[in-house]
Amino acid sequence: MPELPEVETVCRGLKPHLEGRRLVRVEARRPDLRVPLPDDFAGRLTGRRVESLGRRAKYILAHLDGGETMVVHLGMSGRMVIVADGAAAERSPHDHVLFETDQGCHVIFNDPRRFGLITLARTDALDRHRLFADMGPEPLGNAFSGALLAERFADRRAPIKAALLDQRLIAGLGNIYVCESLYLAEIAPTRPAGSLNAGECDRLARAVRDVLDRAIAAGGSSLRDYVQASGELGYFQHSFAVYGREGDPCPNCDCDGGVQRIVQSNRSTFYCATRQL
DNA sequence: ACGAGAACCTGTTTGC
DNA sequence: TGCAAACAGGTTCTCG
Numbered sequence: 001m002p003e004l005p006e007v008e009t010v011c012r013g014l015k016p017h018l019e020g021r022r023l024v025r026v027e028a029r030r031p032d033l034r035v036p037l038p039d040d041f042a043g044r045l046t047g048r049r050v051e052s053l054g055r056r057a058k059y060i061l062a063h064l065d066g067g068e069t070m071v072v073h074l075g076m077s078g079r080m081v082i083v084a085d086g087a088a089a090e091r092s093p094h095d096h097v098l099f100e101t102d103q104g105c106h107v108i109f110n111d112p113r114r115f116g117l118i119t120l121a122r123t124d125a126l127d128r129h130r131l132f133a134d135m136g137p138e139p140l141g142n143a144f145s146g147a148l149l150a151e152r153f154a155d156r157r158a159p160i161k162a163a164l165l166d167q168r169l170i171a172g173l174g175n176i177y178v179c180e181s182l183y184l185a186e187i188a189p190t191r192p193a194g195s196l197n198a199g200e201c202d203r204l205a206r207a208v209r210d211v212l213d214r215a216i217a218a219g220g221s222s223l224r225d226y227v228q229a230s231g232e233l234g235y236f237q238h239s240f241a242v243y244g245r246e247g248d249p250c251p252n253c254d255c256d257g258g259v260q261r262i263v264q265s266n267r268s269t270f271y272c273a274t275r276q277l
Numbered sequence: 278a279c280g281a282g283a284a285c286c287t288g289t290t291t292g293c
Numbered sequence: 294t295g296c297a298a299a300c301a302g303g304t305t306c307t308c309g
Contacts, residue, residue, distance in 0.1 A: 002302065002303085003302060003303090006302080034285075034286090034303090034304075034305090058303075073303080073304085074302095074303090075286095075302095075303060075304080076286090076287095076301065076302060076303055076304095077286090077287080077288080077301085077302085077303095094287090112286080112287050112288060113285085113286050113287050113288080113301090113303095114285085114286060114287080115285070115286070115287095115303060115304075116303090117304095156279085156280095157279080157280080158279075158280055158281090159280095162280075162281090165303090167303090167304085174302055174303070175301095175302055175303085176302055177302095243302090265280080265281060265282070266281085266282060266283075267301095267302095268300085268301090279309105280308105280309095281307105281308090281309090282306105282307090282308085282309105283305100283306085283307080283308100284304100284305085284306075284307095285303105285304090285305090285306100287301100288300105288301090289299105289300085289301080290298100290299080290300075290301095291297100291298080291299070291300085292296105292297090292298080292299090293295105293296095293297090293298095
C-alpha cells in the first residue's frame with residue numbers, strides 16, 4: 001500500500017534499527033526485482049555503515065559511508081520486516097533481500113509482486129539520478145502551494161486525477177491520497193487539470209497537505225504497536241473518506257448517489273459527484 | 278509534448 | 294463449493 005505517508009512511516013520505523021548501524025551481512029536471495037539488483041549488491045553493501053535514512057517521494061534513501069546511497073522503492077506490495085531475533089524467524093519465499101546489522105537485527109525486504117526495486121547511487125549526484133532527475137516537488141515541502149500547482153497544471157488537458165498521479169508534476173501521491181485530496185478539496189477528478197482556477201488550486205494544495213499530514217500522523221501512532229506485534233512496516237490502519245467506499249453514503253452530504261467509482265487511465269477513482277465539482 | 282492504455286507479477290476478492 | 298475473472302496502493306513503455 002505504499003504511498004508517501006506509508007513510506008514515511010516505514011522510514012521512521014527503520015531509523016532506530018538502521019541509523020548508525022553497520023551492515024555485517026547482506027543476502028540477495030532474489031535479484032530479479034523490477035530493476036535488477038546491481039552487480040555484487042551484497043558485496044558492495046557488506047561492512048558499510050548507514051549514516052542516515054531519508055525519503056524522497058515514495059523512495060527510501062539510506063545514506064551510507066563511502067558516498068553511496070541505497071535507494072529502495074516498495075512498489076505495490078513491498079514491505080520492510082524487522083526481526084530482532086533473526087535466527088528464529090521463518091523465511092517467506094518473497095523475502096528478496098536481507099540485511100543484518102551489527103546489533104543482530106534483521107531487516108528483510110519482502111515484495112510478492114516484485115514491482116519494487118533496490119539500487120545504489122552516488123549520494124552527491126542523487127538529484128541527477130534517472131529516478132529523481134525528472135521528479136516534481138515534494139507535496140510536504142516548503143515550495144508546495146496553490147500557485148505552484150497552478151503553474152504545473154497550466155495548459156494540461158489531462159484529468160486532474162491523472163495529473164496528480166504524475167510524479168513529474170508532484171512527487172509522492174498515489175491513487176488513494178489523490179482520491180482523498182480531491183474529495184476534501186471538492187474538485188471533480190474528471191476536470192481538466194488546466195481548468196482549475198487559482199482558488200481551486202489553493203484549496204487542492206491545502207487538501208493534499210492535510211490528507212498527507214493526517215495519514216502520516218495515523219501511521220506514526222500505529223507504528224509502535226505494529227512493529228512490536230509483527231515486525232512488519234508499511235501497512236497501518238487508516239480510514240478513508242471515499243477510497244474503497246463505492247456505494248457508501250458520502251460522509252459530508254446526503255446526495256442520492258453516494259460514493260461513486262469510475263475508471264480513469266485504468267485505475268479506480270472514488271468520488272462524490274454532488275460534492276465534487 | 279501529451280495522454281491513454283497495456284505491461285510487468287503474484288495474491289486476494291468477487292461473481293457466476 | 295469451485296473456478297475463472299477482476300482487481301490491487303506503482304512505474305514505465307508504446308502507440309496515436
